[in-house]
Each structure stands twice: as C-alpha cells, then as structure tokens.
Amino acid sequence: MKGRNTGRKLGAQTLSFVLMMVPPVGLYLTMGQGQDALTWGLLAIIAAGMLLGMLVS
Amino acid sequence: MLIDWLFAFSPLLLVLGLMILFRWGAARAGPAGWFAAVAVAVLRFGAGRDLVAVSQAKGMLLALDVLMIVWAAFLLYRVAEEAGAVKVLGEALPSLTADRGMQALLIGWAFASFLQGVGGFGVPVVVTAPLLMGVGFEPLAAVVIPSLGHAWSVTFGSLASSFQALIASTGLAGEGLAPASALLLGITCFGCGYMALHAADGWVGMKRLALPVLVMGGGMAASQYALATSGLWNIAGFGGGLAGLMIGFVVARRHRGNPERNNRVVDGRRVLLALSGYIALIAITLGIQLVPAVKAFLGQTVLEVPFPALETVRGFVTPAGMGPRIYPFRHAGAILTYASAAAFLIYRRVGWLRWGSVPHILAGTVRGVMSSSIGIASMVAMSVVMAHTGMTDVLAKGMAQAAGQFFPIVSPWIGALGAFVSGSNTNSNVLFAMLQLRTAELLGMTVPIILAGQTAGGAVGSVMAPTKVVVGISAADASVEEGRVLSTLLRYNGILIAAMSLMLSFWILLAGG
Numbered sequence: 065m066k067g068r069n070t071g072r073k074l075g076a077q078t079l080s081f082v083l084m085m086v087p088p089v090g091l092y093l094t095m096g097q098g099q100d101a102l103t104w105g106l107l108a109i110i111a112a113g114m115l116l117g118m119l120v121s
Numbered sequence: 122m123l124i125d126w127l128f129a130f131s132p133l134l135l136v137l138g139l140m141i142l143f144r145w146g147a148a149r150a151g152p153a154g155w156f157a158a159v160a161v162a163v164l165r166f167g168a169g170r171d172l173v174a175v176s177q178a179k180g181m182l183l184a185l186d187v188l189m190i191v192w193a194a195f196l197l198y199r200v201a202e203e204a205g206a207v208k209v210l211g212e213a214l215p216s217l218t219a220d221r222g223m224q225a226l227l228i229g230w231a232f233a234s235f236l237q238g239v240g241g242f243g244v245p246v247v248v249t250a251p252l253l254m255g256v257g258f259e260p261l262a263a264v265v266i267p268s269l270g271h272a273w274s275v276t277f278g279s280l281a282s283s284f285q286a287l288i289a290s291t292g293l294a295g296e297g298l299a300p301a302s303a304l305l306l307g308i309t310c311f312g313c314g315y316m317a318l319h320a321a322d323g324w325v326g327m328k329r330l331a332l333p334v335l336v337m338g339g340g341m342a343a344s345q346y347a348l349a350t351s352g353l354w355n356i357a358g359f360g361g362g363l364a365g366l367m368i369g370f371v372v373a374r375r376h377r378g379n380p381e382r383n384n385r386v387v388d389g390r391r392v393l394l395a396l397s398g399y400i401a402l403i404a405i406t407l408g409i410q411l412v413p414a415v416k417a418f419l420g421q422t423v424l425e426v427p428f429p430a431l432e433t434v435r436g437f438v439t440p441a442g443m444g445p446r447i448y449p450f451r452h453a454g455a456i457l458t459y460a461s462a463a464a465f466l467i468y469r470r471v472g473w474l475r476w477g478s479v480p481h482i483l484a485g486t487v488r489g490v491m492s493s494s495i496g497i498a499s500m501v502a503m504s505v506v507m508a509h510t511g512m513t514d515v516l517a518k519g520m521a522q523a524a525g526q527f528f529p530i531v532s533p534w535i536g537a538l539g540a541f542v543s544g545s546n547t548n549s550n551v552l553f554a555m556l557q558l559r560t561a562e563l564l565g566m567t568v569p570i571i572l573a574g575q576t577a578g579g580a581v582g583s584v585m586a587p588t589k590v591v592v593g594i595s596a597a598d599a600s601v602e603e604g605r606v607l608s609t610l611l612r613y614n615g616i617l618i619a620a621m622s623l624m625l626s627f628w629i630l631l632a633g634g
Contacts, residue, residue, distance in 0.1 A: 081491065084502070
C-alpha cells in the first residue's frame with residue numbers, strides 16, 4: 065500500500081515537472097506569431113503543473 | 122518606493138514564510154512563490170502576457186542547465202552506493218585511527234566533504250553520522266560534526282551544481298566568479314575543520330590537532346581553488362575532498378590514538394576499487410577539458426537561442442540577448458553521465474554490480490531527484506519573472522539604500538537565509554544571486570566578491586536547513602531532538618557567517634569597492 069502511494073506521488077511529481085518544463089518550448093517557438101489562444105493555453109498548462117507540484121509534494 | 126519594495130519582496134517572503142512557519146518543502150513553496158511572483162508582476166509591475174511567456178522559456182533553459190548536473194550527480198552517487206563503494210570507504214576510515222578528534226576530522230570533515238563533492242543532497246550527513254556513532258560519538262555530535270564539516274564544499278560540491286546556478290542566474294562567466302568564491306570557501310574550510318573538531322573534542326582537541334587541521338585544510342582549500350580557477354569547477358569540491366582524504370590517511374598515521382581500540386585491518390585493494398568510479402570521473406573530466414580535440418568534438422552541438430527585448434507597461438526594459446549556452450555533450454551533466462557509465466562498467470567487471478542493477482539504480486535516481494527538480498524549476502521560473510519585470514531591481518535598490526556601504530556585512534546572511542529556508546545552496550543562488558549582483562552594481566562594489574559572499578553564506582546556511590537536519594537525524598538516531606541539533610549548528614555556523622561578513626568587508630575595502 066505504502067509502495068503504491070509512493071509510486072503515485074512520484075508519478076504525479078513527474079507529470080507536474082513535465083508540465084512545467086515542456087510548454088515553455090512551445091511558448092518560445094510561437095513567440096511573436098500572434099497566436100494568442102495557444103500562448104494562453106501553454107501558460108495555463110504551466111500553471112497547472114505548478115499547482116500539481118504544490119499539491120503532491 | 123516602499124510599497125513597490127514590499128510587493129517585490131512578497132513572493133520571496135511567501136516562500137520563506139511557507140518554509141519556516143508551515144514547514145513546506147521547496148517543491149511546494151517554490152510553485153506558490155511562482156504564482157505570487159506572476160500575480161505581482163502582472164498586477165503591480167505591468168508585465169504583459171508575452172513577457173511572462175518569454176520569461177518562462179528562458180527560465181526553462183536556465184533550470185535545465187542546473188538540473189542536468191543535479192540529475193547526473195545523483196546518478197553517479199547511486200551507482201557507487203548500489204555497488205557498495207560508499208560503504209567500503211566508510212568502513213575503512215575508522216580503522217585508520219582511534220584518536221577521537223582525528224576520527225572526527227577524517228570522517229566528519231574530509232570524508233563528508235568528499236561525499237558532498239560527489240553526491241550532496243544530504244548524503245554526507247546520512248552516510249557519516251552512523252559511522253561516527255559506530256566509533257562511539259553521541260548521536261547529537263554524530264549529526265553536528267559532519268554537518269559542520271562539509272559546509273565549505275557545498276558550492277563546488279554536487280559537481281558544482283550550486284556554482285552553476287550562480288553562473289546561470291547572473292549570466293556572468295564562471296571564470297570570473299570562481300577565484301573569489303573558491304578563496305572565501307577555502308578560508309571557510311579551516312573554520313569548518315576547527316568547528317567540527319570543537320564539536321567532537323572541545324578546546325583540548327582543537328589545541329592538540331590544530332596542525333592536522335591546517336595541513337588537511339590547506340590541501341583541501343588549495344585543491345578546490347586550483348581546480349575551480351582552472352575551469353574545472355565541476356570537480357573542484359570533489360578534488361578538495363579527495364585531497365583531504367588522501368592527506369588525512371597520512372596524517373592519521375601520526376595520530377593513531379590508543380591502538381588497543383583499533384585492531385581492524387584496511388583492505389587497500391577494496392578501497393581502491395571503491396574509489397575507481399570516482400577516479401574515472403577525474404580521468405573523463407580531465408580528458409574532455411584538457412584535450413582540445415575532444416573538447417572541440419564534443420562542443421560541436423550547442424544549444425543557444427536568442428531572446429527578444431522585453432518591456433513592462435511601467436517601462437522596465439530587458440534588452441534582447443542570447444539565453445544560456447549549453448553544450449549538451451560536454452556539459453558537466455554529460456560528463457557525469459559518462460562517468461556513471463564508466464563506474465558501472467568498472468563495478469560490474471569486479472562483480473559489485475550486475476546488469477540487473479540498472480533499473481534499481483535508475484528508479485532510485487528518479488525518486489531522489491524529482492522533488493528537488495520541481496523546487497529548482499519553479500524557483501528559477503519565479504526568479505526570472507522577478508528579474509524581467511524589475512522586481513529584483515526594486516529590491517536591490519531598496520537594499521542598497523538601506524545597507525549602503527555596510528552591504529558586504531549583510532551579503533553572506535542573505536545567502537545563508539535563502540539556503541536555510543530552501544534547504545539548498547543552489548536554490549539560494551537562484552533566488553538571491555541576481556539581487557546581490559544588482560545591489561553590488563548600484564553600490565559600485567566588486568560583483569564577484571559580493572557573489573562569493575552570497576554563495577559561501579548559502580553553503581554554510583544550507584547545512585543547517587531544517588530539511589537537511591531532519592534527514593541527518595533520521596540516519597543517525599531519531600531520538601535526537603531536531604531543535605538541539607539546529608541550535609548547536611546555529612551557534613557554530615553563526616560564528617562562521619559573522620567571520621565571513623568581516624572578511625568580505627575588509628576585502629571590499631582592499632579592492633576599493
């Protein structure tokens with residue numbers, strides 16, 4: 065049981081980290097192209113990653 | 122001005138408050154600080170959506186630069202630990218001497234510093250505290266001695282991830298920052314040795330073993346300085362610790378104590394085999410750094426991207442420029458990965474590891490680094506947002522006005538505070554290096570000296586961080602009260618940081634600013 069919980073926590077932390085680190089690549093690639101919805105979406109994903117990191121750590 | 126300063130300080134205050142009052146870890150407090158920084162940046166400092174977006178992209182690259190080292194350093198440590206190499210070294214050391222003070226110096230100072238050089242992340246105390254208890258030290262002393270002993274090697278330890286954070290956060294060249302930082306930490310090394318000795322054997326031990334501290338400390342400080350100023354800063358802490366161990370082996374022969382208490386025999390071949398993984402690291406690092414053809418070959422791939430100029434609604438401008446330059450195949454993280462592979466093959470050849478150990482090593486590495494990775498990534502992102510919206514600038518101006526010419530006295534305490542609350546010298550440098558740099562510039566002070574104060578203060582502050590203290594106690598004896606360890610460390614390290622403040626003030630005076 066404890067092992068499963070540890071595994072879940074690690075999985076959630078890994079997901080949180082990926083959500084923090086991958087969308088900035090998209091932000092860089094779409095910089096200055098006027099794709100407003102995409103920029104907002106990627107920023108929202110980063111915020112979700114941060115929130116997840118807070119909740120599971 | 123004061124209102125702006127308070128708003129600019131609020132994300133840092135939030136991180137500090139959550140960590141101190143609510144005992145949150147960096148992985149929880151970091152994201153909270155990021156939310157606060159973005160909110161203040163947008164609502165008070167006039168940051169637009171694009172500014173926040175670009176600063177996230179830049180922050181990701183800066184975080185990657187540091188995290189590559191953190192991950193790979195932990196991988197190398199896991200390979201050595203899985204092979205039993207750390208245990209072999211730990212068992213060999215107490216056999217060399219029965220002198221209580223000398224044991225503290227060998228295990229709690231030199232060996233702990235060596236472990237900080239190759240691993241870090243609380244490993245020095247976790248490994249050496251049980252060893253010290255095994256040779257008869259009280260649990261409190263067993264935790265305090267290595268905590269004090271390895272503090273000087275934190276910045277250039279963990280394969281210099283904290284120093285890399287200093288470079289990444291400030292954008293300054295490592296070659297310019299290394300001499301001052303290595304010098305201040307080198308002087309601190311002697312202080313750490315004497316403090317560890319005092320904790321082990323009181324004033325009597327300090328008097329009796331004053332010369333061994335000078336000899337071992339001289340070797341460790343000089344090795345670290347020589348490596349750091351030669352561009353080999355990623356092995357500077359490791360080299361310093363290794364030099365301390367080697368000198369310690371020789372010095373211990375002159376201070377064997379009561380031979381009746383010491384009848385174990387050291388197996389030299391096993392010790393050499395245990396060290397072979399780390400010897401591979403030295404060979405690979407030197408091969409890449411010193412052979413121009415290899416360096417050029419591995420430097421063919423460069424990750425470096427341009428960023429546009431950014432401006433807030435309030436008119437704070439960040440000029441266009443290149444992001445951090447990362448050489449993926451000769452980065453310190455890559456070198457550590459090569460060394461980890463070499464160490465694995467060596468340990469496998471002598472039968473200490475099997476191919477089946479690989480999944481266990483990798484899983485342990487991911488488990489060990491994930492939490493700190495979230496903390497580092499979120500705090501780097503927070504720090505970049507603050508820098509690009511003028512918040513860091515407002516903080517620096519306020520501090521420059523308040524502290525004035527006394528800023529060198531304050532500088533190491535800022536670094537120590539950051540490390541104390543965040544549990545890491547790396548996090549402290551990410552949070553405060555830019556602030557210290559701007560304040561030094563505003564006051565016309567020599568930037569590398571002030572940044573040396575930041576990182577040296579951070580190094581000493583990190584070893585008394587509650588998170589690290591708890592880890593150390595859990596490895597030694599859970600019955601030791603955290604408060605007793607903390608207050609003892611505060612007493613010793615307070616003296617060290619106060620001495621740093623004085624040194625920094627004189628240094629700035631001598632440098633003429």
